[in-house]
Amino acid sequence: xxxxxxxxxxxxxxxxxxxxxxxxxxxxxxxxxxxxxxxxxxxxxxxxxxxxxxxxxxxxxxxxxxxxxxxxxxxxxxxxxxxxxxxxxxxxxxxxxxxxxxxxxxxxxxxxxxxxxxxxxxxxxxxxxxxxxxxxxxxxxxxxxxxxxxxxxxxxxxxxxxxxxxxxxxxxxxxxx
Numbered sequence: 115x116x117x118x119x120x121x122x123x124x125x126x127x128x129x130x131x132x133x134x135x136x137x138x139x140x141x142x143x144x145x146x147x148x149x150x151x152x153x154x155x156x157x158x159x160x161x162x163x164x165x166x167x168x169x170x171x172x173x174x175x176x177x178x179x180x181x182x183x184x185x186x187x188x189x190x191x192x193x194x195x196x197x198x199x200x201x202x203x204x205x206x207x208x209x210x211x212x213x214x215x216x217x218x219x220x221x222x223x224x225x226x227x228x229x230x231x232x233x234x235x236x237x238x239x240x241x242x243x244x245x246x247x248x249x250x251x252x253x254x255x256x257x258x259x260x261x262x263x264x265x266x267x268x269x270x271x272x273x274x275x276x277x278x279x280x281x282x283x284x285x286x287x288x289x290x291x
Contacts, residue, residue, distance in 0.1 A: 122194055123177035133191055133256040137182060144178045184249045185276055188256065188269050197262040199269045211271055218278060226285050234289065238282055241275060248272045 124131040127143040149155075151170040159167070180186045189199055218237060225233035248268050255265040 123181050123190065126173070126177050127181065129181075131191070131194070133184075133188060134253045135181060135187065140178065140181055144174065147174045184252070185269065185272050188252050188265060188272070191256055192262055192266055192269065195262050197266050199266045199273075201270055201273055204270065207267075207271060207274070211274075215274060215278065219281075222278075222282060222285055226288060229289055231286070231289055234282060234286055238279075238286075241279055241282065245272065245275050245279070248275065 122131070127140060127147070129135060129140060129143065148171065151167055151174060153164065153168045153171055155167065157164070180190050192199055218241065221233065221237050224230075225237065248271055252265055252268050252272070255261045255268065
C-alpha cells in the first residue's frame with residue numbers, strides 16, 4: 115500500500131460512492147486488502163513499516179465495518195456530502211412514526227410480560243419489513259434523487275428502529291433464560 119491515503123472508504127475499496135453497494139464486491143475487496151496489509155504480513159519489516167501496516171489494517175477494518183452496515187453507510191455518505199444527521203440533538207420525527215414506535219414498544223413489553231416468543235417474532239418480522247423499506251427509500255434518496263436532507267430524516271428513523279431491534283433481541287434473550 116502506498117502511504118497516500120484514499121479520499122474516502124469507497125475509493126479505498128474501489129467502489130462507487132453509492133448507498134446501494136454490491137456487498138459481495140465489498141467483501142472481496144476487503145479480503146484482498148486484508149491479505150496485503152494484515153500486520154502478520156509485516157512481521158519481518160522495520161518498526162515503521164509494521165506500524166504503517168497496522169494503520170492500514172485498522173483503516174481497512176473501520177472502512178469495511180462502516181460500508182457493510184446500511185445505517186453506518188448512509189451516515190458516512192451524508193457526512194461526505196457535508197450533511198450532519200444531528201441524531202444527538204434532532205429527535206423531530208413524523209408523529210405517525212413516533213406513535214408507531216410507542217405501540218411497538220408497548221407490544222414488546224406485553225410480549226415480555228406474557229413470555230410470548232411468538233409475539234416477539236411477529237414484532238420482529240414487522241420491524242424487519244419496516245427497516246427494509248427505510249433502507250430501500252434511503253437508496254433512492256441518496257443514489258437517485260440525491261436528496262440529502264430527506265435522507266438524514268430517514269437515517270434518524272432507521273437509528274430508532276435499530277435501537278428497537280437491539281431491544282427486541284435482548285427481549286428474546288430474556289425469555290430464553
